[in-house]
Amino acid sequence: MHNLLGIHHVTAMTNDAERNYQFITQVLGMRLVKKTVNQDDIHTYHTFFADDVGSPGTDLTFFAFPGQEAGRDGTNMIHRIGLRVPNDEALAYYLKRLSDFNVDHGEIYEYNGHQVFDFEEEDGQKYRLYSDEKNVGVPAGTPWKNGPVPLEYAIYGLGPIEIKVSYFDEFKTLMQEIYRMEIVQESEDMTLLEIGEGGHGGQMILIKDTATPIAYEGYGQVHHVSYRVADSESLDFWRDRYDKLGMGHSGHVDRYFFEALYTRIGHILLELSTDGPGFMGDEPYETLGESLSLPPFLEPHREYIEAQIKPFDTRQSK
Structure with missing residues (x-):
């Protein structure tokens, strides 16, 4: 009843919010919604x-x-972010697009039965673009209608999240026992797990890495991954489950746009987040992300906050 539904969001760290905004919106074609x-x-x-x-x-x-200093890749980290496009043709479109923008990328190859390619942002953040052509499972979203990428090709969801750990067997067992993840593919040093309806929107790729040093957290790396729950009642279920299992956790956290619950499995920060309320409540659809949005408890501090952060222009409707 309160099973995890799929990936909710991934949060990474960048060294330049404005440059990152330009890359994600104007190169990748994802919409800034907040x-x-x-x-x-x-x-x-x-x-x-x-x-x-x-x-x-x-x-x-x-x-x-x-x-913040640059991160150092290694083991015991969320290593790569997955993104979804509708089909193999869209994958080829993005390969050319990233070449045109001089983005560091590899070539298309087959991975776990799907066409993919890897690329990196300027700050070192690692991504993998997945074709959904043979994918079945958690539905994707709706491409950004006014974005720079044709709708039939555009990125429309998160894909499998790749995690590298030295305690491979232990971590895999915990994912199964705590979160009820199911193994769908396995080799000596890789396990593909999934939740909810499965497919790219509900998968975790677990990589065994006992050879490299422990990663050093910094920009160009993932901070945490979050998985979807339906509502507050489901979040309360998971809070109680953590308590029964003797796991440390944050307790129920209201993030205004969603509600959250955090815990750490080894080195990996995992969040559970509600599907709602969402990002459409405090700004019109037409101008999402164009102004600094603050939750009600921070609104009285707007003048101070705006004086502390470097402003940058995110207007798309100008």
């Missing part, structure tokens, strides 16, 4: 990119911590 601040550090931007209306499962978000 420009706000990190509720736990109001000196830091928190930007939310998603589909046309900010649907859960399409949401890629970024923190821009002032003065």
Whole structure:
């Protein structure tokens, strides 16, 4: 009844909120649906990119911590973000598009039965673009209708999240026992797990890595991944489940745009988030993400917050 429904969002860290905004919107063609601040550090931007209306499962978000050092890849980290396009033709379109924008990328290859290719953002953040041509499972969202990418090709959701750990067997067991994830494919050093309706919108790729040093967190890396629950009642179920299992957690956190519950499995920060209320409640559809949006408890501090963060122009309707 309260099973996880799929991936909700992924939050990464960037060294430049404005450059990152240009890359995600103008190169990748995802819509900025909310420009706000990190509720736990109001000196830091928190930007939310998603589909046309900010649907859960399409949401890629970024923190821009002032003065943060670059991250160092290694084991015990969320290693790569997956993004979804409708078919193989769309994958080929993006391969050319990223070449035209001089984005570092690999070539198309087959991975776990699907056509994909890997690419990197300027700050080192790693991505993999997945073709949904043979995919069945969690539905994708709606492409950004006024974006720079033709609708038939555009990114419209999050894909499998790749995690590297040295404690491979233990982590895999915990994903099965705690979250009821199911193994759909497995080899000696890779396990593909899924939740909900499965498919690209509900998958975790677990990689065994005992050879490299532990990753050092910084910009160009993923901060956490979140999985979807239906509502507050489901979130309460998971809070009680954590308590029964003796797991530390954040308790129920109201993020205004959704409600959240955080825990850490080894080095990996996992969040559970409600599907609602969503991003459409405080701004008109036509101008989503164009102004600094603050939750009600931060609104009295707007003048101070705006003086602390470097403004940048996100108007699409100008």
